[in-house]
Amino acid sequence: MAPAAPKSGDVIFASVDRVNAELFTLTYGAIVRQLITDLEEVEEVNKQLDQMGYNIGVRLVDEFLAKSNVSRCVDFRETAEVIAKVGFKMFLGVTASVTNWDAEGTTCSLILEDNPLVDFVELPDTCQGLHYCNILSGVVRGALEMVSMKTEVTWLRDMLRGDDIFELQVKLLKQVPEEYPYKDDE
Amino acid sequence: MQFFGGTEISPSPPVPTASGNNAHMMYVFNRNGVCLLYREWNRPLKTLSPQQDHKLMFGLLFSLKSLTAKMDPTSVDKGNLGVPQLPGQGCSFHSFRTNTYKLSFMESPSGIKIILVTHPRTGDLRDSLKYIYNLYVEYVVKNPLYSPGTLIRSELFNKTVDQYVRGLG
Numbered sequence: 001m002a003p004a005a006p007k008s009g010d011v012i013f014a015s016v017d018r019v020n021a022e023l024f025t026l027t028y029g030a031i032v033r034q035l036i037t038d039l040e041e042v043e044e045v046n047k048q049l050d051q052m053g054y055n056i057g058v059r060l061v062d063e064f065l066a067k068s069n070v071s072r073c074v075d076f077r078e079t080a081e082v083i084a085k086v087g088f089k090m091f092l093g094v095t096a097s098v099t100n101w102d103a104e105g106t107t108c109s110l111i112l113e114d115n116p117l118v119d120f121v122e123l124p125d126t127c128q129g130l131h132y133c134n135i136l137s138g139v140v141r142g143a144l145e146m147v148s149m150k151t152e153v154t155w156l157r158d159m160l161r162g163d164d165i166f167e168l169q170v171k172l173l174k175q176v177p178e179e180y181p182y183k184d185d186e
Numbered sequence: 187m188q189f190f191g192g193t194e195i196s197p198s199p200p201v202p203t204a205s206g207n208n209a210h211m212m213y214v215f216n217r218n219g220v221c222l223l224y225r226e227w228n229r230p231l232k233t234l235s236p237q238q239d240h241k242l243m244f245g246l247l248f249s250l251k252s253l254t255a256k257m258d259p260t261s262v263d264k265g266n267l268g269v270p271q272l273p274g275q276g277c278s279f280h281s282f283r284t285n286t287y288k289l290s291f292m293e294s295p296s297g298i299k300i301i302l303v304t305h306p307r308t309g310d311l312r313d314s315l316k317y318i319y320n321l322y323v324e325y326v327v328k329n330p331l332y333s334p335g336t337l338i339r340s341e342l343f344n345k346t347v348d349q350y351v352r353g354l355g
Contacts, residue, residue, distance in 0.1 A: 058334055059327045065294050066316075066323045072295055146296040178297075180248055181219035182241060 009089030012067055016090070025119045032132060042129040049131070053138020054145075061143040064090065076172050077101070079149070080108050083140065083170075092116060092136075100169075109156065110140075112166035123160045131155050137168060148176045208305040209351040210287060214322065216335060217297025219244045223338040225347060247291060247299060254279045280312055290315055298322070304354065314354060321346055 031052075035045045064070070068086050073079040084096035093116060100109040117133050131137075137153040144151045150173040157167035207228075214223040221240040234242065255261075255276030281290040283306050290302045292315035300315050300322075325343035326332055332340070 061296050062294065062298065062319075062327045063323045065296055066320045070295075148297075178217070180245075181217070182245070 007085065008095070009068070009086040012086070012090050013093060016067070018093075021093070021116055022119075025116055028117055028135070029121065032130075036127065036130075042127055046129070046131045046134050049134035050138040050141075053135035053140075054142035055138075056135070057139040057142020057144075058146050060091065060139060061146040064143065075105070076149070077105055077108075079144070079147075080110070080170065083143075084110050087143075088112070096168075100167075106172040108170055110168040110170060112168070115159070115166050118160055121160060128161075131158065132160050133158070133166065140168070140170060144170075148178070150174050150176065207352060208308050208354055210303040210305075212303070212318075212347070212351065213240065213243055213299075213301040214338070215240075215244055215247075215299040215301070218335070220335060220337075222336075223343075225344065225351075227348070227351065243301065244299075247301065250282075251276075251278050251293075281310075292316065292319065294319060302351070308354065311354070314350075317350065318347060321350070 032045070032049070035048055036042070039045050039048060064087055068082075068090065070082055070086065073082055080098045084098045088094055088096045088110075094112060094114045096110045096112050098108050099111055101107070115133060117136070121132060123130060123132065133155070137155060141151055141153045152171045152173055154169050154171075155167070156169050157163035157165055159166055210228050211224070211226045213221060215221055219241070221244070224236065224240065232239075255278070258277050261276070278293065279291065281288060283289075286306060288304050288306045288308055290304065290311040292300045292312065298319065300318055302311055302315060302318070304311065321343065325340055325346060326338050327334075329340065332338070
């Protein structure tokens with residue numbers, strides 16, 4: 001039988017190569033800074049960060065699956081738990097919690113109390129519309145898309161905007177069934 | 187070469203050697219049926235063009251998977267044969283054996299399929315396939331110049347896989 005999926009990402013986090021947290025935070029900051037200079041519009045920066053995150057997510061999911069031994073999740077609830085407990089820990093070093101489920105079990109919130117991306121960051125008045133951590137929502141969306149779940153990921157609360165926590169809402173739009181990819185029968 | 191009948195193979199393929207060299211070929215597919223990688227070490231007989239060969243292999247796996255899920259005696263909830271399943275739904279197989287070869291199969295939830303064809307007397311290769319999946323992550327997915335869904339052209343990956351597969355008992 002397949003080994004049981006890990007309940008937390010602690011073991012994996014301890015075994016993978018890591019970089020200095022400050023280097024990571026400052027590198028991300030430099031990227032956002034450069035995007036603001038290049039794109040000028042804050043909305044465009046949000047979009048670009050989301051796209052970059054998506055591109056990361058579609059690759060990250062394979063590393064996640066290869067190292068975490070997660071083989072399958074029975075439902076979206078378990079998927080959300082695995083992302084929060086294993087995924088976030090593995091790649092970001094922090095653990096999220098899952099709350100605010102709707103009745104159908106298709107929408108939930110990932111709560112981050114600690115977020116290494118925003119150390120040293122304060123939003124200036126000119127960037128009030130910026131979702132500084134928008135790369136994370138892109139990563140989650142991209143990774144879930146690769147396991148056939150179309151999702152919509154939005155920030156509901158942001159500590160940089162004066163909230164007490166980060167709240168990322170994940171809404172499952174649909175699950176794409178596997179199909180035979182070849183159209184022609186030769 | 188014999189296609190049908192006969193419980194004994196004549197001439198019977200050599201017994202797997204401890205020193206390895208038991209692998210015939212390997213395929214890596216993505217969910218869209220694109221053959222990302224094909225490696226061949228020992229395949230004297232070829233009857234199809236590479237494209238047809240890859241397509242046939244992918245089709246075989248796809249049908250066999252749907253068949254195994256349909257035959258599952260433990261599951262109540264199964265669709266009709268041929269009805270598309272959600273990834274991860276239903277059971278799957280991990281290998282089958284004929285009198286001349288053994289085919290081992292692994293699929294990740296992200297749709298990456300790794301197929302290894304070896305000598306019929308090789309043992310359980312599930313962990314080996316998982317290891318190859320890890321190699322794929324390290325050498326292919328993490329390469330920023332590789333765009334997902336395209337053919338894998340990585341000397342380093344090929345070399346590492348060759349080396350690993352050569353050691354399989």
